[in-house]
Amino acid sequence: MASLTLFILSLLVSTTIAIEDFQSTQCTDKEERPAFQALPLQLNADRKQFYFHVYFHEIFTGPNSTTTTAVSPNSDFPNFGEIGIMDVPLWGHLNQTNLIARFQGAAIQSDQKTFGWHLSFNIEFVLPALKGSTLMGMGRALQLTTPREFAIVGGTGVFSLATGQMYGRRLSFPDENELWIEFKIVGYYTPMKKPDW
Numbered sequence: 001m002a003s004l005t006l007f008i009l010s011l012l013v014s015t016t017i018a019i020e021d022f023q024s025t026q027c028t029d030k031e032e033r034p035a036f037q038a039l040p041l042q043l044n045a046d047r048k049q050f051y052f053h054v055y056f057h058e059i060f061t062g063p064n065s066t067t068t069t070a071v072s073p074n075s076d077f078p079n080f081g082e083i084g085i086m087d088v089p090l091w092g093h094l095n096q097t098n099l100i101a102r103f104q105g106a107a108i109q110s111d112q113k114t115f116g117w118h119l120s121f122n123i124e125f126v127l128p129a130l131k132g133s134t135l136m137g138m139g140r141a142l143q144l145t146t147p148r149e150f151a152i153v154g155g156t157g158v159f160s161l162a163t164g165q166m167y168g169r170r171l172s173f174p175d176e177n178e179l180w181i182e183f184k185i186v187g188y189y190t191p192m193k194k195p196d197w
Contacts, residue, residue: 047190050159054090054100056168056181070106082109090123090183094171101125107141117141119150123185125157133157135185137166152187162189 059066071083084107092098105121123135134157139150148168155162164187171180 047188049188050162050164050186052090052100052183052185054092054183054185055094055171056088056090056103056179056183057096058086058088058179058181060177060179062177079109079115080112083107086121094180099126101127101130115142121150130158133159135159135162135164135187139166148181152185155189158191159189160192163187 057066066088067084067086069082070085071081072079073081086103086105086107088103089096089099090101090103092100101123103121103123105119107117107119110116110118117140118138119141120138121136123137125131125133134155135152136154136156137150137152139148141148141150148170150166150168152162152164152166164185166183166185168181168183171182
């Protein structure tokens with residue numbers, strides 16, 4: 001038992017020394033970091049919340065179409081395996097004023113029993129204060145049901161390390177060629193220092 005205890009203690013000491021030696025390694029270029037570096041944990045003291053209330057306006061056909069079918073395979077269940085690509089505006093109002101962002105991504109019909117779509121998308125902001133920043137999301141959408149819910153799984157620009165949820169409900173739409181969805185997007189992000197390069 002004593003020999004086992006000594007072995008564990010020596011292993012811990014050697015591991016600690018190795019980590020300290022690694023962390024103390026200096027780069028030849030002061031602006032560069034090692035390929036891997038163990039850093040102290042930064043607490044979420046700077047974590048911030050975001051909230052958006054927007055309207056998704058999808059147009060299926062015509063010159064102003066926001067969606068196109070990229071793959072349309074033949075299958076026993078209608079649309080199974082179909083892949084659609086979308087670039088849909090997110091408006092601040094139903095009257096299509098105040099463009100907030102664009103909802104860009106892919107929808108895959110991945111259910112053989114019902115019209116269930118897997119969505120993977122970016123929300124690219126066009127507002128001047130957020131221009132170029134994105135939120136990334138994914139989830140499942142049932143074509144004939146509401147509400148809808150997607151997970152926010154990341155972000156860039158202002159919204160680094162973003163997490164959150166996206167809640168949607170289908171609204172009445174003018175005709176069969178258009179779809180309106182009201183979305184409320186809530187979540188958190190942590191500002192990060194960008195590299196100086």
